Amino acid sequence: MSWSEKILRTHWFVLLLTLAIVGIGLYYLKSADAGFFFRQIRWLVLGFTAMAVCYLIDYRWLLRQAYLLYAGAFSLLVVVLMLPAKRGAQSWIEVPGTGFNIQPSEVMKLCIILVLARNLMTRDNQATIRGLIAPFLLLFAPLALILKQPDLGTGILFPPLLFAMVYASGARLWHLLSVMAAGVCALPVMWLEVMKEYQKNRVRAFLNPEIYSAREAYQLIQSLIAIGSGGLYGMGWGEGSQNALDLLPDKHTDFIFGVIAEEGGFVMSATMLGLYWLFAISGLHISRNTSEPGGKLIAVGVSVIIGFQALVNSGVVSAVLPTTGITLPFISYGGSSMIVSFCMVGLLLNVSSAKGAILTRPKFTGEVPV
Amino acid sequence: MFRRRTIILAFLFTAAFLAMAGRMWQLQVLKADYYRQMGQKRLHRxxxxxxxxxxxxxxxxxxxxxxxxxxxxxxxxxxxxxxxxxxxxxxxxxxxxxxxxxxxxxxxxxxxxxxxxxxxxxxxxxxxxxxxxxxxxxxxxxxxxxxxxxxxxxxxxxxxxxxxxxxxxxxxxxxxxxxxxxxxxxxxxxxxxxxxxxxxxxxxxxxxxxxxxxxxxxxxxxxxxxxxxxSQDEYRVLRGRWLDDGTLEDGEGKIVKNGKTFFSLAEGSDEFEMIQPRVIRRSGVQHRVKGYxxxxxxxxxxxxxxxxxxxxxxxxxxxxxxxxxxxxxxxxxxxxxxxxxxxxxxxxxLTIDVDFQKKVTQIMDTELAKLSRLPEHQSALRRHKLTGFTGVAVVMDVRNGEIYALVSDPSFDPNALSTDFAKLLKDERKPLFNRAISGSYPPGSTLKPLVATAGLEEGKITEHTEFNCPGVLTLGQREYVCMNRHVHGDITVVDALKVSCNVYFYHLGETIGGKLLVSWLSALGLGRESGIDLPGEASGHLPAKAFTGIRWSLGETYHLAIGQGAIDATPLQMATAYAALANGGDLLRPHVRYDPADPELNTPRSKMRISPAVTKVVDEGMWKVIQWDEYPRGTAVKFAKIDGFEYMGKTGSAQKSKRDTHAWLCALAPYKKPEIVVAVLVPFGNHGGNSCGAIVRRIVEAYFNLNDRERERETDKQDGGGLG
Incomplete structure (x- = not known):
């Protein structure tokens, strides 16, 4: 299939959705911080390029290289843990000479979709506990490294991704529910042994924002004020006082949703949520309409990651969830996140417009392709 | 199955996004006002x-x-x-x-x-x-x-x-x-x-x-x-809170009615002004913070x-x-x-004239430095670990109580107080201590004009009454002596003042009686605060009247009559008492605030009648102290006399202990119609005339612009002269 043929078959709706999200995001990023606006455009150019690459190459080729990519990303995760911490976490690798910091966990986000798809599409025992072992190991090994950094924000996306993908490929619901129950039982252990003091404080602050309003919950309260004072129609672009007075920390990255909600009001925040919802639903729709199992799973993975990330981010900003440090896809300022998100869109478009041989065993229990 | 599972995932997402939108609705529509107010509150202060x-x-x-x-x-x-x-x-x-x-x-x-x-x-x-x-x-x-x-x-x-x-x-x-x-x-x-x-x-x-x-x-x-x-402690007391019925509750729960004070910073001010009570909220209770x-x-x-x-x-x-x-x-x-x-x-x-205050300070500085270099003062300075003499000079108008200069040497610089504080505290000369109003000293012979006035006014003696001075008076086993057991012979009040004869005043004290003498001294302002508008004033000491009846011996009257024993006074009190002698008996309220219209400051605290005849006799005695240059000379003639300008005064060499003597000189100038009183004290300065004479002379010269006549005397001729 030639590139021109592929481009003609592009899933325009998803592309337009993405552009709409990006456009609105840029508009409000300019309000939040004009300096970052121009730097973000640079990342957008790179992001579109990455999207084009991920779109135009054959995703099945990528699936074939999945384990290799996974190994590469994994080694990056190992390397980053050997480097000194920056801003309190070992999450970035500086590319020499450029000043650009790669965030290996973001890279792993992309690779884990590919490797899970690759792993699940080639087997048919997902309905058994044994069949779940391999995907779980594939996911939890990098997850452990990511949590070690610590990068809770990226890490929190991994379990839902796994559950959604194995569920979509045929795992039994009660298996997954048991695992979740076990996870819930492990929470006290996490609290006592794994979580760092600052993370605990975030949870405490989340539970009692008034008491922790000076430090831990400062951001939460400022964010709630920003969202709440937006009202139904918002205070208008550039008019939000929380934004204009720099009272909302991280307003150009993790908390940009607060700026959108303050200046655009409920109308705009609901619109944004609707756009992300449409994106996730479209991704799932693409999955449903794709007969090729690898593509199906990639589409599920991308939808879940983008949709869930938007949900968690807005949940944090509106104080439904404890602060985790998660970006709002396509909007938050930041290179790695932006490029990886666009790669995912590229993959999704790639799947939607792909047409060709099925790369699977005949015994695959999914629906038989026509 | 696969297809259905995708749909289930889609439903899950839909539900989650709807929930999130619901949260946004709750925050942005239902609680919008709450958060908007909260934001506004945080933007304002x-x-x-x-x-x-x-x-x-x-x-x-x-x-x-x-x-x-x-x-x-x-x-x-x-x-x-x-x-x-x-x-x-x-x-x-x-x-x-x-x-x-x-x-x-x-x-x-x-x-x-x-x-x-x-x-x-x-x-x-x-x-x-x-x-x-x-x-x-x-x-x-x-x-x-x-x-x-x-x-x-x-x-x-x-x-x-x-x-x-x-x-x-x-x-x-x-x-x-x-x-x-x-x-x-x-x-x-x-x-x-x-x-x-x-x-x-x-x-x-x-x-x-x-x-x-x-x-x-x-x-x-x-x-x-x-x-x-x-300070935080003061603030704790001062903040208090206003209750609804207009009463004020202080930090300890004490309630004071009608907004009257329970604490005032400045002594003497008994009104506490409440300024703009501000309402703050704390733990749900309304507090009104008052004044400070x-x-x-x-x-x-x-x-x-x-x-x-x-x-x-x-x-x-x-x-x-x-x-x-x-x-x-x-x-x-x-x-x-x-x-x-x-x-x-x-x-x-203020009533202070900076130029004059500066001159007085310079005079004090130079004269005290001169004194500190003299060999006969070295042992006293060493004994008290002093690097140099301290000194007090009070210059007050005898007609209305305005203070023209108030010098307590050494002083401190309020600009540099925070940096110098430790040093100031360590200084043995105690620069932070205002001796002029806070220091109580035995007045010594400077009291004698007051005693003489009492005796004359009460009719116990006349101008011509003579007592014999053999140089010592024996009472029981104790001896009460004149300075250096000097024998003055038969002597009248004028000459007794001139040579500061102790024995004369022992007799005079006995004649007046301890009780009456104390009431006279009290009427002249001793033993109680002068009421100057400066904080930290000492009241000095005078034996209580009741006390005089009980265990009062004649010896104590003797001592009291020459300003020793059970009596202490601040230099300001002495200045006030002398002013009363000069103005016919008005006990003024000394003050540093210049406000001639203020009755509080300018009305005498009490009025006595001291007849001009009495004043004339005492004035003559005090005139001789300064001016009488023939043998026996006045006690202050050597250093205090000004050629061509007449004024009067009385020296004091008040024994603090056997070895320590405070030097005093209180002067009224000019002689005929006094305008100012000058009270000078040099603690441990020994002889009043010698140590304070030059200071008083130069202050008087400065006040009356007698500078052209001002002259430097040799300071090496220290011995001789009158008696203290």
């Missing part, structure tokens, strides 16, 4: 705008103390205390003292937390000034003074480079809670060995304020006093303290709103709503 304190002027309008504009560095400690209090954004109460700060910072958990705090990095990165200050204050090698200077320079440079920011409240205000002056922190810095103590400065702000300036420094130190911040605010500047000592109520002015609470003049620049607070101005304090004009 109440700030106390200090008034400029009133000036203190001398009688010719020259400025003795004034507030000059100044920038202050402030810190907001609530940030460090963390959590609970900080929700109260309008709290300005520095309940967190330096001690607490230290302990908080020393507890490692918090310290680590502070160091890693995002706010710190954020502020230092956002605000170059904060970073620079942190740098400056971190430098351990600098002295406090250097650090202060550099901080001031940095702040000024920074402020002048941002023209459009509102200087009054340039602040990061990320967390604006209570504040304490950073001055305390610079000192605190010295206590901390932690090189990371820059954490303190992450909540700095710079604001406009005033600095008290005393152009004449030490010259007026004792008179002006100085200013300082209300935390951090308020109050007078300490001197006129600053006595007239604090008039000088302090009124604070106002200003509503301020946070704005950002330029994107990326600092956040500042600007006034919102109706502009409000603090009401500046009123000026206080």
């Amino acid at each position: 109440l700030r106390q705008i200090p008034p400029a304190r009133g000036r203190i002027l001398d009688r010719r309008g020259r400025v003795l103390a004034e507030d000059v504009p100044n920038f202050e560095l402030w810190l907001k400690p609530a940030y460090y205390k963390g959590s609970r209090r900080s929700s109260n954004i309008t709290g300005y109460f520095p309940e967190l003292g330096p001690d607490e700060l230290i302990s908080i910072l020393k507890s490692t958990g918090n310290e680590r937390e502070l160091k890693s705090s995002l706010a710190l990095g954020y502020l230092q990165q956002k605000d170059p000034l904060v970073a620079r200050l942190a740098q400056i204050l971190k430098n351990k090698d600098e002295t406090i003074a250097d650090a202060r200077q550099r901080v001031a320079q940095a702040v000024l440079a920074s402020l002048t480079s941002r023209e459009d920011t509102e200087l009054h409240s340039f602040t990061d205000s990320r967390l604006c809670f209570s504040e304490i002056p950073v001055k305390a922190l610079i000192e605190l810095e010295q206590l901390m060995a932690d090189p990371h103590s820059e954490v303190y400065f992450s909540a700095l702000s710079v604001r406009g304020g005033y600095k008290r300036n005393y152009p004449y420094g030490a010259l007026m130190g004792h008179l002006t006093g100085y200013t300082g911040q209300l 605010f935390a951090n308020e500047i109050v007078g300490r000592g001197g006129v600053e303290q006595w007239y604090n109520d008039e000088l302090r002015g009124r604070h106002v609470w200003r509503i301020e709103q946070m704005v950002k003049p330029e994107p990326g620049g600092p956040r500042v607070f600007v006034e919102a709503g109706v502009p409000r101005q603090a009401v500046n304090g009123s000026d206080i004009t």
